Amino acid sequence: MKKEEIKLKLNVVGKNIIRVDGLSKVTGRAVYPQDIYMDNMLYGKTLRSDKPHANIKVDISEGEKVEGVVKILTAKDVPGHNYHGVLFKDHEVLCETRVRRIGDPIAFIVAETEEAAEEAMDKINVEYEELDGVFDPIEAMKKGAPKVHEDGNIVYHYKIRKGNVEDAFKECDVIAETEYKTHMVEHAFLQPEAGIAYVDDDGMIIVVASTQYPHFDQLEVAEAMGIPTEKVRIINPAVGGAFGGREDITLQIHLAMAAKATGRPVKCTYSREESFVAHCKRHPMVMKCKTGADKNGKLLAMEAEIVGDTGAYASWAINVLRKAGVHITGPYEIPNVKVDSYAVYTNNPFAGAMRGFGATQVPIAHEQQMDILAEKLDMDPMTIRMKNMFKLGSETATGQILEESVPLDRCIQEVEKVMNFTQGKKGGERE
Amino acid sequence: MKEINLTVNGKKHRIKIDENMRLIDLLREKLNLLGTxxxxxxxxxxxxxxxxxxEVVTSCLVMAFQAESADIITIEGLEKEDGTLHPIQQAFLxxxxxxxxxCTPGMILSAKALLDKNPRPTRVEIKEGISGNLCRCTGYNKIVDAIEKAAILLEKGGN
Known part of the structure; x- marks a missing residue:
């Protein structure tokens, strides 16, 4: 097909198109779950753990006496399976005997007003028997570390073995060996979690919640409720940002249980503070890297160990630490590679999806490695990258042959135009 | 309970409020103005x-009783009755x-307050004007572009 013909067929690419939901958003008419008010509705509040690792005993009797409280749900009220989780079912809907992080949900209070629910929350007695916790993923990997879950703390180990790094390092003229650490990151999407659930005339449970994963939420709600998926409908109204932070269940099952138990619509809106503790974070990573090159700046070998702290729950840890392992070599051809990437449980806030899924953390390591090597070779940082970058036909560390668009050289040349890496000092200087 | 008088989007209201009610709750729950x-x-x-x-205020930090006799504009007050968008809304779109x-309703109102006082702001002045409004999606550039465009539309005789 000729270029002209292709051009004619493109109705969207290359053009400015008005968003389908733009009008409702600039007028303020877009409906987020907190904007839904139903007749006769109740309000839900979540009582959460304030200890990172403890056995618990819950006594709701004083809370039930608060005027306006309709129902207090605990683990024993979960009709089906008391678990959920995107890869492993390691979350409890409501914790029964043990909490594994600050913020674990223990009870869901349903009341006529938010104030009554809050008052009851203060009156519920949670007896904590604190357990030793583990807060450093390196410590958590050691024998004898407190176990966050029964099967041990190492959730996942991903390996790459290509060539022979030991022999290759002997051939290197320069080696950079450094440990890098990244921190936890909160998505801080602007609309805190909110939802409303009700049971319709046919007995269908309807959960309206801002989510990234409605079809999976349907399955998780159905399993926890012990009903077929056809009896659960998830409605996803306007979503006020997500960035990966709405891929795990937060309030969906609590609301479904509350609507079923009371027969009335139940609404729940998290505060910003609760939102912070309720959903996942970006995985903090410890990345030990050893990268070697010959005297011309050609990369010969890389060895890396990545440890990702997934906190109390796995969420997407496997995908995230696999992706980190795949990308730790950066966009560079390296003939000899050894990578070990681990996801590890701790009693920290749980980590999951967040913009980049593990690919965001690793450039902090691989790009600084390149700068260190460039400095040791007295080479400018652009030249060492141009010598090693992926191009059409390159083979990655995982054996993938790049057969399509690989325009990194053009990208770096554009950056060079404004940054003057080659003209300036080794570290590059702005004009 | 307490009774207050205020004007919202050009309409006068006399409303019973709880003393501990915030202005945002008054707007959302008493007046059903859910764009805030x-x-x-x-x-x-x-x-x-x-x-x-x-003046731009964050309505979560203003108590409802503080709005006694106030003249308030919310996002719902920007469109014309026939549904024509305000030039700032059109530019954002x-x-x-x-x-x-x-963030959009708050962002548009901060832009309006800015342009009402400074009809042709520089990009730096626009950034200062919206510095109290967080957006987690756009990276702000398109918002600044939109406010620049709105200034031109308004100068050409928008409402």
């Missing part, structure tokens, strides 16, 4: 920004300055 959003509840994010007597939309 709550993002943090402590004046940090600006999603609940409204214009009160010509045209420039793709809205994504998830949760």
């Amino acid at each position: 959003k709550e993002g943090c509840g402590e004046g940090e994010c600006g999603a609940c920004s409204i214009i009160m007597d010509g 045209d420039e793709g300055a809205t994504q998830c939309g949760f």
Whole structure:
């Protein structure tokens, strides 16, 4: 097909198109779950753990006496399976005997007003028997570390073995060996979690919640409720940002249980503070890297160990630490590679999806490695990258042959135009 | 309970309120003006920004009783009755300055308060004008573009 013909067929690419939901958003008419008010509705509040690792005993009797409280749900009220989780079912809907992080949900209070629910929350007695916790993923990997879950703390180990790094390092003229650490990151999407659930005339449970994963939420709600998926409908109204932070269940099952138990619509809106503790974070990573090159700046070998702290729950840890392992070599051809990437449980806030899924953390390591090597070779940082970058036909560390668009050289040349890496000092200087 | 008088989007109201009610709750729950959003509840994010007597305020930090005799504009007050968008709304739409939309009402009202006082702001002045409004999606550039465009539309004789 000729270029002209292709051009004619493109109705969207290359053009400015008005968003389908733009009008409702600039007028303020877009409906987020907190904007839904139903007749006769109740309000839900979540009582959460304030200890990172403890056995618990819950006594709701004083809370039930608060005027306006309709129902207090605990683990024993979960009709089906008391678990959920995107890869492993390691979350409890409501914790029964043990909490594994600050913020674990223990009870869901349903009341006529938010104030009554809050008052009851203060009156519920949670007896904590604190357990030793583990807060450093390196410590958590050691024998004898407190176990966050029964099967041990190492959730996942991903390996790459290509060539022979030991022999290759002997051939290197320069080696950079450094440990890098990244921190936890909160998505801080602007609309805190909110939802409303009700049971319709046919007995269908309807959960309206801002989510990234409605079809999976349907399955998780159905399993926890012990009903077929056809009896659960998830409605996803306007979503006020997500960035990966709405891929795990937060309030969906609590609301479904509350609507079923009371027969009335139940609404729940998290505060910003609760939102912070309720959903996942970006995985903090410890990345030990050893990268070697010959005297011309050609990369010969890389060895890396990545440890990702997934906190109390796995969420997407496997995908995230696999992706980190795949990308730790950066966009560079390296003939000899050894990578070990681990996801590890701790009693920290749980980590999951967040913009980049593990690919965001690793450039902090691989790009600084390149700068260190460039400095040791007295080479400018652009030249060492141009010598090693992926191009059409390159083979990655995982054996993938790049057969399509690989325009990194053009990208770096554009950056060079404004940054003057080659003209300036080794570290590059702005004009 | 207490009774207050105020004007919202050109309409006079006499409303019974609880003493501990916030202005955002009055707008959302008493007047059903749901375009005003709550993002943090402590004046940090600006999603609940409204214009009160010509100044942008975060309505989560203003008590409802403080709005006695006030003249308030919310996002619902910007469109004309026939549904024509305000030039700032039109510019936000045209420039793709809205994504998830949760910050958009507050952002547009901060832009309005700015342009009412300074009809042709520089990009730096625009950034200062919206510095109390957080957006987590766009990276702000398109929002600044939209406000620049709105200034031109308004100069050409928009409402």
